[in-house]
Each structure stands twice: as structure tokens, then as C-alpha cells.
Amino acid sequence: MPADESTASLESAIRTELARQLGVAGDRILPAASLVDDLGVDSLLHMTMVVGLEARFEIVIPDAVAARFTSVGDVIEAVRSRATLAGPGGPPADAGAAA
Amino acid sequence: MLTRLFRRRRAAAPSPPSDWKARNQALIARLRRQGVAIGTGCVILTDQFSTEPCLVEIGDRVAIAGGTMFLTHDGAAWLLRRTRPEAQHFGRITVGSDTFIGQNCIILPGARIGSHCVVGAGAVVRGMVADGMVVMGNPARVVGRTSLLVAMMDASPDTLDTYSLPEPERQRQIRQHFGRRESEAA
Numbered sequence: 001m002p003a004d005e006s007t008a009s010l011e012s013a014i015r016t017e018l019a020r021q022l023g024v025a026g027d028r029i030l031p032a033a034s035l036v037d038d039l040g041v042d043s044l045l046h047m048t049m050v051v052g053l054e055a056r057f058e059i060v061i062p063d064a065v066a067a068r069f070t071s072v073g074d075v076i077e078a079v080r081s082r083a084t085l086a087g088p089g090g091p092p093a094d095a096g097a098a099a
Numbered sequence: 100m101l102t103r104l105f106r107r108r109r110a111a112a113p114s115p116p117s118d119w120k121a122r123n124q125a126l127i128a129r130l131r132r133q134g135v136a137i138g139t140g141c142v143i144l145t146d147q148f149s150t151e152p153c154l155v156e157i158g159d160r161v162a163i164a165g166g167t168m169f170l171t172h173d174g175a176a177w178l179l180r181r182t183r184p185e186a187q188h189f190g191r192i193t194v195g196s197d198t199f200i201g202q203n204c205i206i207l208p209g210a211r212i213g214s215h216c217v218v219g220a221g222a223v224v225r226g227m228v229a230d231g232m233v234v235m236g237n238p239a240r241v242v243g244r245t246s247l248l249v250a251m252m253d254a255s256p257d258t259l260d261t262y263s264l265p266e267p268e269r270q271r272q273i274r275q276h277f278g279r280r281e282s283e284a285a
Contacts, residue, residue: 043251044219047233047243067250 007080014079017056018072021049031073039072049075057083137161138196151189158196158214166203173208195230215245 019026022039035041041049050066053059053075059082069075126146127137134153137143140160147168148155154171157163169192176188190208194200198212201220212218212228219235219242228234233243252258259276261269273279 043248043255044235044242046251047247050247051243063244063247063250066247067254 010080010083011076014053014057014076014083017053018049018075021045021052029072031071031076033072035070035072035075053079059083154189154191154208155194156191157194158198160197161194161200162198163194163200164202164204164220167200167206168204169206171208217245217248 015026015029019029022029022041022045024039028039033039035046046069050061050069054061057079059079061078061082065078069078123142123144127141127143130143130146130148130152131137133148134151135148136153136156138157138159138161141157142162143157144165145163145167147166149169149171151171155169171189171192173188173190176186179186188208190210192206192208192210192212194206194212195214195216197214198216198218200206200212200218201222203221204218205223206212206218207223207225210224210226210228212224213230213232215231216228217233218224218228218239219233221237222235222239223237224234224239228239228241231245232241233245233248234240235242257276259272261272264272
């Protein structure tokens with residue numbers, strides 16, 4: 001799979017999972033969206049979102065990074081960078097299918 | 100008469116932190132006399148340690164909020180009464196160190212709550228809670244890890260360093276932070 005296509009499918013999978021974790025429609029998962037002001041994320045949802053994303057993409061997001069997420073873009077970047085670095089296979093095998 | 104009642108209510112208004120700390124120490128001393136094993140540096144704001152307080156063991160630096168109840172026996176043993184009229188069923192409860200248990204939780208017999216855990220308000224805890232976990236709900240389930248919760252709280256703009264301030268100053272700083280006017284004070 002070309003690198004561009006792989007990156008696109010990973011980002012798509014992240015957005016889908018993020019929408020599922022937050023219980024919002026996929027079209028609200030915009031990079032500039034504020035977790036608190038636009039999506040109503042409280043501290044409990046913030047925590048379950050991080051843990052859910054870690055489990056889904058088999059990554060670990062350091063607490064100091066996860067604690068400072070303020071926008072959807074922050075979350076996507078943190079997951080994308082770690083999932084890409086997770087191994088030569090990039091995203092999990094079913095990442096595209098989940099999108 | 101009403102004036103006298105009103106004065107009594109005013110006198111019962113929230114005490115400054117130094118008072119509740121003294122009351123907390125007195126409560127811990129009483130609970131220890133009753134048989135609860137309590138480590139050092141704890142803050143315990145409940146006295147509901149069931150009818151077998153000797154079955155509860157609490158580590159160091161544990162905080163337990165008000166209304167939380169420890170149950171060390173299972174009343175369902177009632178159902179044995181026909182064949183064993185004297186039967187009672189018991190379970191030990193342990194809480195590791197550096198753990199926080201929120202308001203109005205119920206800790207069931209046999210529960211083993213680890214160290215560095217957070218039990219969310221209203222949780223009903225049974226079985227084992229592994230070290231470093233945040234649990235909530237009924238029955239309590241893991242919703243995250245304590246290290247992340249603590250990091251989030253540390254980063255939050257709504258976390259203020261007000262714990263040991265004199266009460267009027269503490270209230271003033273909180274009002275100021277949340278943009279409330281002085282005139283809105285109770």
C-alpha cells in the first residue's frame with residue numbers, strides 16, 4: 001500500500017475510533033474541535049478515550065502527553081505518530097476496515 | 100425561639116480545616132480502638148465500618164470520603180437459616196496505600212483494593228482492583244489508570260493550591276478563579 005494511502009487509512013481509523021469513544025457523529029471529529037467546548041469531553045471521558053485509543057491501536061500515550069490534549073488534532077497527532085512508529089506494518093490490520 | 104435556632108445553625112456552619120483535621124484524627128483513633136487496621140497519614144471521613152471492623156485493613160496515606168460504607172458480612176447468609184440458624188458469612192476488606200475512595204461508595208465483603216487506586220463516587224466495589232487503576236460504577240469497573248488521572252488533574256487550570264489556606268481566603272480564591280463576585284458569597 002502506498003505510504004500516502006496508508007497514512008490516510010490510519011487517520012480515518014483514528015477519527016472513526018475517536019467518534020465512537022466520544023459518542024459523537026464522525027463529521028464532528030475536526031482537527032480544530034475543542035474536546036471540552038465543542039465535544040463536551042469531561043475528565044472521565046478524556047481518560048476513557050485515551051485508554052480506548054491505546055487499546056484499539058496497541059500503543060501507549062505517555063500520561064504527560066495525554067493529559068494535555070485540548071483538541072481533536074492533538075489526539076489524532078499523538079495516536080498517528082505512535083501507531084506509525086509501532087512497527088513496519090503501521091496501523092493494525094483492520095484499521096482500514098474500521099474506517 | 101427562632102432566633103435561638105438560627106444562632107445554633109450558624110454555630111454549626113462548616114468548620115475551618117484545622118478543626119476537621121482534629122476530628123479526623125479523633126475518628127481514626129476511635130476506629131483503631133474498634134479494630135480497623137489503619138496506616139499512617141490517612142484521612143477518613145466515614146465511620147461506617149460494618150459490624151466487624153477488625154476485618155478491614157487500610158494502608159498508608161489513604162483518603163476515604165464521607166458516606167462510604169464497608170460491608171464485612173454478607174446478609175444473604177440469611178438464606179441458610181433453615182439448615183444453619185447460626186450461620187453468618189464474612190469477608191475481609193483490604194485497601195492498599197495511596198488510594199482514594201470517593202463519596203458514598205459501598206465496599207463489599209472480600210474486596211481487595213490495590214495501591215494507587217481511585218474509586219469514583221458511588222461505586223460498588225467487589226473483588227480485586229489492581230494497583231494503579233481508576234474504577235467507577237455498580238459494579239465497579241476499570242475506567243482508566245490513576246497516573247493519567249493525576250496528570251490530567253495536575254494540568255487542569257481548575258486545580259488550585261488552596262488546601263491549607265484559611266477558609267475565608269480559600270473561598271475568596273475559588274470565587275475569584277471561577278469569576279464569582281464577592282457579593283455571591285453565602
